[in-house]
Amino acid sequence: MSLPRRQIDLFLRLTKTGIARQTSQRLLGWGWWLIEPLAMISVYALIFGGLLGVSRVSRIDAYPLFLACALIPWRWFNLAALRGGAALTQNASLLTSMPVSRDAIVLSEQAAVGVQGLTGLPVLAIFMVVYDCVPTWNLLFVPIPIAIMVLLAVGVGYLMCPLSVIIPDVANAWSVSMRVVWFMSPGLYSLEQFPERWRELYSLLNPFVGIFEGVRRPVHDGLPPLWGPLGASFVWAVIAFVVGRWVFKRLSPVCIRML
Numbered sequence: 494m495s496l497p498r499r500q501i502d503l504f505l506r507l508t509k510t511g512i513a514r515q516t517s518q519r520l521l522g523w524g525w526w527l528i529e530p531l532a533m534i535s536v537y538a539l540i541f542g543g544l545l546g547v548s549r550v551s552r553i554d555a556y557p558l559f560l561a562c563a564l565i566p567w568r569w570f571n572l573a574a575l576r577g578g579a580a581l582t583q584n585a586s587l588l589t590s591m592p593v594s595r596d597a598i599v600l601s602e603q604a605a606v607g608v609q610g611l612t613g614l615p616v617l618a619i620f621m622v623v624y625d626c627v628p629t630w631n632l633l634f635v636p637i638p639i640a641i642m643v644l645l646a647v648g649v650g651y652l653m654c655p656l657s658v659i660i661p662d663v664a665n666a667w668s669v670s671m672r673v674v675w676f677m678s679p680g681l682y683s684l685e686q687f688p689e690r691w692r693e694l695y696s697l698l699n700p701f702v703g704i705f706e707g708v709r710r711p712v713h714d715g716l717p718p719l720w721g722p723l724g725a726s727f728v729w730a731v732i733a734f735v736v737g738r739w740v741f742k743r744l745s746p747v748c749i750r751m752l
Contacts, residue, residue: 500593500594500597503593503594503597503601504594504597504600504601504604505601507584507597507598507601507602507605508601508604508605508608510601510605511576511601511602511604511605511606512605512608512609514605527612527613527615527616529568530561530564530565530568530613530616531616531619533564533568534557534560534561534564534616534620535557537560537564537681538556538557538560541560541681553683554624555620555624555626555713557620557623557624558617558620558621558623558624558626558712558713559683559709559713560680560681561616561617561620562617562705562708562709562712562713563678563679563680563681563701563705563708563709564680565610565613565614565616565617565708566610566638566639566642566704566705566708567675567678567680567701567705568610568613569606569607569609569610569613569642569643569646570642570645570646570649570704571671572606572609572610573602573603573606573607573610573643573646573647573650574646574649574650574653574667575653575664575667575668576602576603576605576606576650577599577602577603577606577646577647577649577650577651577653577654578649578650578652578653578654578656578657578663578664578667579602579654579657579664580598580599580601580602580650580654581595581598581599581654581655581657581658581745581748581749582657582658583602584598588749589749595741595745595749599647599650599651599654599741600647602650603643603646603647603650606646607643617708617712621712626712626713626715627715628715629711629715631710631711631715631716631717632711632712633711634707634711634717634718635707635708635711635712637707637718637723638703638704638705638706638707638708638718638723638726639708641703641704641707641723641726641727641730642704642726642730644727644730644731644733644734645700645704645726645729645730645733645734647734647737648730648731648732648733648734648735648736648737648738649733649737650737651734651737651738651740651741652733652736652737652740652741653667653737654741654745654748655740655741655744655745655747655748656740656744658748658751659744659747659748659751674699674701677699678699678701678702678705679701679702679705679706680701680705684696684702684706684719693721696719696721696722696725697721697722697725698725700725700726700729700730701726702722702725702726703718703719703721703722703723703724703725703726703727704723704726706718706719706722706723707719707722707723707726
């Protein structure tokens with residue numbers, strides 16, 4: 494068996510292990526992958542849409558669907574970045590006992606989260622049915638922002654992976670910073686609420702603007718994505734991947750000796 498084939502087999506086995514790790518110790522197993530996003534959307538819709546009146550102030554129809562278009566890719570990204578970042582420590586015994594591809598270790602964690610993330614997409618379909626949103630051909634654009642989000646998550650995962658070994662507090666710092674980024678991104682509110690004179694710069698500097706709007710406009714509004722912000726998101730994703738991959742390649746051998 495050739496080395497690439499062995500690494501592919503390793504990647505598939507690790508992906509299955511990662512999926513099993515997330516479902517085997519839960520009573521409802523895979524069911525939680527649908528329940529968790531539904532619960533998150535319901536809580537945010539109740540607090541921000543109902544109690545705080547964000548949907549009334551912003552005049553947003555079908556606010557739970559509006560939220561879902563951002564929360565589902567956001568949750569996918571956050572889980573992928575965290576799981577990818579913990580890949581070396583999670584598989585320390587394997588890495589220190591036999592020669593294996595470090596890339597296969599990281600990417601298998603990302604793939605396992607990807608399977609979980611894909612199960613969140615039917616939630617969008619459920620809310621579209623509930624709120625009588627008529628599907629349009631623009632739904633065919635949805636895979637584009639999802640693919641950009643995955644590339645961004647892989648890059649961030651690569652970057653966090655060695656840093657999490659060298660600096661154990663990285664994961665905690667990441668969780669805190671991501672809460673700030675979430676509230677600074679148009680997930681709970683519409684892009685139109687951001688001051689118009691700063692909107693273009695905001696869309697260029699925040700990669701989640703293009704990703705959220707890239708899902709929301711085809712699903713919630715029946716419109717094509719905003720190609721400018723989506724292009725900026727793609728540039729950020731490529732930068733994250735190149736930088737993260739470079740850092741991972743340079744530091745991961747050192748990190749394995751530290752495990």
